[in-house]
Amino acid sequence: MEFISCIRNLPKHCKTAFQNIWRNGVMSVSSIFAVTITLLLISVIGVIAINIQDMTYSIEDSLTIYVQMDREISDEEAQKLLPEIEAIDGVKTATFSSKEEELDKLIEMQDEDGKALFESYRENNPLGAAYVVEVNDAQQIDAVTEQISTLDHVNQATSGGESTHALVNSLETIRNGGAIFVVGLTIIALFMIANTIKMTITSRQTEIGIMRMVGASNWYIRLPYMLEGIFIGLLGSLIPILVIYFGYTWLYSGAVDLLPAMLSLREPFPFIWQCSGIMVALGCGVGLIGSFVSVRKFLKF
Amino acid sequence: MIKLENVTKVYKTGVRAVNNMNIDIGEGEFVYVIGPTGAGKSTFIKLLYREEKASSGKVIVAGQDVSKIKNRKVPYFRRNIGVVFQNFRLLPKKTVFENVAFTLEVTDTPKVQIRKKVRRTLELVGLEDKANAFPHELSGGQQQRVAIARAIVNSPKVLIADEPTGNLDPDTSNEIIALLERINEVNHTTILVVTHDKEIVQKHKKRTILIEDGCIKTDTSVGGYVDGIH
Ligand SMILES: Nc1ncnc2c1ncn2[C@@H]1O[C@H](COP(=O)(O)OP(=O)(O)O)[C@@H](O)[C@H]1O
Numbered sequence: 001m002e003f004i005s006c007i008r009n010l011p012k013h014c015k016t017a018f019q020n021i022w023r024n025g026v027m028s029v030s031s032i033f034a035v036t037i038t039l040l041l042i043s044v045i046g047v048i049a050i051n052i053q054d055m056t057y058s059i060e061d062s063l064t065i066y067v068q069m070d071r072e073i074s075d076e077e078a079q080k081l082l083p084e085i086e087a088i089d090g091v092k093t094a095t096f097s098s099k100e101e102e103l104d105k106l107i108e109m110q111d112e113d114g115k116a117l118f119e120s121y122r123e124n125n126p127l128g129a130a131y132v133v134e135v136n137d138a139q140q141i142d143a144v145t146e147q148i149s150t151l152d153h154v155n156q157a158t159s160g161g162e163s164t165h166a167l168v169n170s171l172e173t174i175r176n177g178g179a180i181f182v183v184g185l186t187i188i189a190l191f192m193i194a195n196t197i198k199m200t201i202t203s204r205q206t207e208i209g210i211m212r213m214v215g216a217s218n219w220y221i222r223l224p225y226m227l228e229g230i231f232i233g234l235l236g237s238l239i240p241i242l243v244i245y246f247g248y249t250w251l252y253s254g255a256v257d258l259l260p261a262m263l264s265l266r267e268p269f270p271f272i273w274q275c276s277g278i279m280v281a282l283g284c285g286v287g288l289i290g291s292f293v294s295v296r297k298f299l300k301f
Numbered sequence: 302m303i304k305l306e307n308v309t310k311v312y313k314t315g316v317r318a319v320n321n322m323n324i325d326i327g328e329g330e331f332v333y334v335i336g337p338t339g340a341g342k343s344t345f346i347k348l349l350y351r352e353e354k355a356s357s358g359k360v361i362v363a364g365q366d367v368s369k370i371k372n373r374k375v376p377y378f379r380r381n382i383g384v385v386f387q388n389f390r391l392l393p394k395k396t397v398f399e400n401v402a403f404t405l406e407v408t409d410t411p412k413v414q415i416r417k418k419v420r421r422t423l424e425l426v427g428l429e430d431k432a433n434a435f436p437h438e439l440s441g442g443q444q445q446r447v448a449i450a451r452a453i454v455n456s457p458k459v460l461i462a463d464e465p466t467g468n469l470d471p472d473t474s475n476e477i478i479a480l481l482e483r484i485n486e487v488n489h490t491t492i493l494v495v496t497h498d499k500e501i502v503q504k505h506k507k508r509t510i511l512i513e514d515g516c517i518k519t520d521t522s523v524g525g526y527v528d529g530i531h
C-alpha cells in the first residue's frame with residue numbers, strides 16, 4: 001500500500017530529486033564530479049586492459065604446433081593420424097597439409113631462383129606431410145607437443161620451444177595483473193562515490209528529521225534520495241561516455257593502419273556501447289545503493 | 302485528547318526525565334507547560350509524538366495508545382499531531398509554499414486541494430504574500446509562522462510547540478502566542494505550549510502545568526497555583 005503510493009508518486013519524486021540536485025548546487029556538482037572522475041579512470045584503464053587482454057589472446061591463438069610426418073609414408077597414411085591427434089587433450093584443431101601443399105608453401109617462400117629450383121622437386125617430393133595443430137590453452141602447448149612427438153610416423157613436432165613458453169607465461173602475468181588492477185581500482189572508485197553520496201545525505205540529516213516529523217513514511221523519504229543518487233550517477237557517467245566514444249573511435253581509426261592484425265584493437269562497436277552501459281550501471285547502481293544505505297541510518301526509530 | 306497514566310521515561314544514560322506522570326488534557330484545550338531547564342518538558346512532549354518511547358505507563362494521544370504503535374505506523378500516527386520547535390526546522394531548500402505543502406504531499410492529497418489548503422493556512426498565519434520566499438529570506442517571527450502553518454495545514458487534532466518563542470523578541474513572541482490562540486479558537490485544535498517565558502504565561506492566562514524533576518508540581522486546572530515561575 002505504501003509502496004504503491006510511492007510508485008504513483010514517482011513523477012513527483014523525480015521532480016523532487018532534480019530539484020534537490022539543482023538547489024544543493026555545490027554539493028551536487030562535487031558528487032557528480034567525483035562520479036565523473038572515478039568512472040573516467042575506470043573506463044580508460046578498463047579499455048586499455050581489455051585491449052591488452054585481447055592482444056595477448058590473439059598472440060596465444062597464433063601459437064601453433066607444427067607436426068612434420070615421416071617423409072617415407074604416403075599422404076593417405078599420414079592422414080590416418082588425424083583422429084589420434086584430435087583425441088589428445090587440449091587440441092583445438094588439427095589441419096592436415098599434404099606433401100604437395102608443403103612443397104607449395106616452401107616454394108611460396110622462395111625468391112625467383114629458388115622457386116625454379118624447388119619446382120624441380122615436384123616430381124620426386126622429398127618433403128613429408130604435416131599438421132598444423134592449434135591448442136585450446138597456450139599453457140598446454142608444451143605438453144601437447146610432447147604427446148604428438150610420441151605418435152607413430154611423426155618425424156618432429158615443434159612449438160617454438162622455450163621462447164614460446166616464456167611468452168605465454170608473461171602474457172598470462174600481464175592479463176592477471178591487469179584484471180586485478182581494474183578490479184581493485186573499481187572497488188576503490190565505488191567506495192569513493194558511495195562516500196561522497198553519504199556525505200551529501202549526512203548533511204541533510206535535519207531535512208530527513210523534518211520529513212519524519214510531518215509524517216512522511218520511510219519510503220516517501222527514501223525514494224527521492226535514491227532517485228537523486230541514480231541521477232547523479234547518470235550525470236556523472238555522461239562525460240566518461242563521451243570521452244570513450246570520441247576517444248576510442250579516434251584511437252581506433254588511428255591505430256588500424258599502425259598495428260599488425262594480431263595486435264589490432266577491439267572493434268569500436270558494440271564495444272563502446274558495452275562500456276557505456278557498464279559505466280551507467282556502475283554510476284547509477286552505486287548512487288542508488290549508496291543513498292539507500294546512507295538514508296537508512298537516519299530512518300531508524 | 303491527551304492522557305498519561307503513571308508514565309516514566311528513563312533514558313539509556315539512566316536519567317529519569319519523566320517520573321510517574323499523570324495528566325489529562327481534553328479536546329480543544331490550550332495548555333502551557335512550564336518548568337526549569339532539564340525538568341523533562343521536552344521529554345514529556347516527545348513521548349506524545351512518539352519521538353521517544355515511555356519506559357513504563359500508558360500514553361494516549363488522539364485515542365491511540367502511543368507505545369503500542371508499530372514503528373512502521375509511526376509516520377501515519379504523526380499526521381494527527383503538528384509540532385513546532387524553537388529553531389523552526391524549515392526545509393531550507395524549499396519555498397514557504399513548498400514547506401507548508403510538504404505536510405499534505407506526504408499524505409497523497411490531490412494537488413488542487415493542496416494549493417487551496419496551503420493558501421488558506423498562509424492567510425491564517427498572515428504570510429500569503431511570502432509564498433515563494435525561501436526561509437532564509439524571512440525574519441525569525443515569519444519563519445515561526447511558516448512552521449506553525451506547516452504544523453496545522455493538515456488540521457491535526459493536537460498542536461505541540463516546544464519553546465516556540467525561545468528565539469524571538471517579546472513583541473514577536475506575543476504575536477506568535479496570539480496566533481496560536483487564534484488557531485485554538487478557529488480550528489478547536491488542542492494546543493500544548495512549552496515555554497520559559499513567564500510574561501507570556503501571565504499575559505495570556507491559560508491552564509498551566511509546572512513540571513519539575515520529571516513530575517507535575519502544579520496544575521492550575523486542579524486548583525494548582527503558579528506564581529513564582531523561575
Ligand atoms: N536523548 C537523551 N538521552 C539522555 N538523556 C536525555 C536525553 N534528552 C534529555 N535528556 C535528559 O533528560 C532530562 C530532561 O531533559 P528535557 O526533557 O530536554 O528537559 P527540558 O526540555 O525541560 O529542558 C535532562 O536531564 C536531560 O539531560
Ligand SMILES: [Mg+2]
Binds near residue numbers: 342343344
Ligand atoms: Mg527542552
